[in-house]
Amino acid sequence: MSRIVEFLIGLLFGLGLILSGMTDPGKVQGFLDLAGAWDPSLAFVMGGAIAVGFFAYALARRRTTAVLGGAMHLPKATQIDRRLVLGSLTFGVGWGLAGFCPGPGVVSMAAGEPKALVFVLAMLAGMVVFEIVERRGRPLAPA
Numbered sequence: 001m002s003r004i005v006e007f008l009i010g011l012l013f014g015l016g017l018i019l020s021g022m023t024d025p026g027k028v029q030g031f032l033d034l035a036g037a038w039d040p041s042l043a044f045v046m047g048g049a050i051a052v053g054f055f056a057y058a059l060a061r062r063r064t065t066a067v068l069g070g071a072m073h074l075p076k077a078t079q080i081d082r083r084l085v086l087g088s089l090t091f092g093v094g095w096g097l098a099g100f101c102p103g104p105g106v107v108s109m110a111a112g113e114p115k116a117l118v119f120v121l122a123m124l125a126g127m128v129v130f131e132i133v134e135r136r137g138r139p140l141a142p143a
Helices: 002-020 025-032 041-061 082-098 102-110 116-135
Strands: none
Touching: 002 102, 025 041, 025 082, 082 116, 102 116
16 A cells, blocks of 8 residues: 555656656756846745755654654754765756756656656766765775
C-alpha cells in the first residue's frame, strides 16, 4: 500500500512541477535573467515551496515516525561548510545553464523532452563521478 501512496505523491509532485512551469527551461532561465526580461513568476512557486517545507519540517521534527510508518531520517548537520557551499554553487550553475533541476528534469525526460534526457544523463554521470571521488578520498576501512 505504501508504494501506491509514494507513487501518487510523486505523481502529484510531477504535476505540480508541470503546472508551475518548472519543467520549462525557458521559464527557469527567464527567472534567472535578472538583467534582461526577468520573469518573477517562479519566485511565487519557490515561496510556496519554502512555506510548505518550513511547516512540514517543523512538524516532522516533533514526530518519531513518518506518516506512512517508516523511521524519520532528518538531517543532523547544522554547519555551513565548504562542501555545502560548493555543492550549492554547482547546483545553481547547472540549473542556470540547463534550465532544469533534478525533479523537473526527470519529469521533462518522462514527457519526451530530448534536452531533459541529456540533462538527466549528465546528472547521473556527475553522481557517479562524485561517488568515485568520494571513495578515493576516504579510506575503505577504518584505520
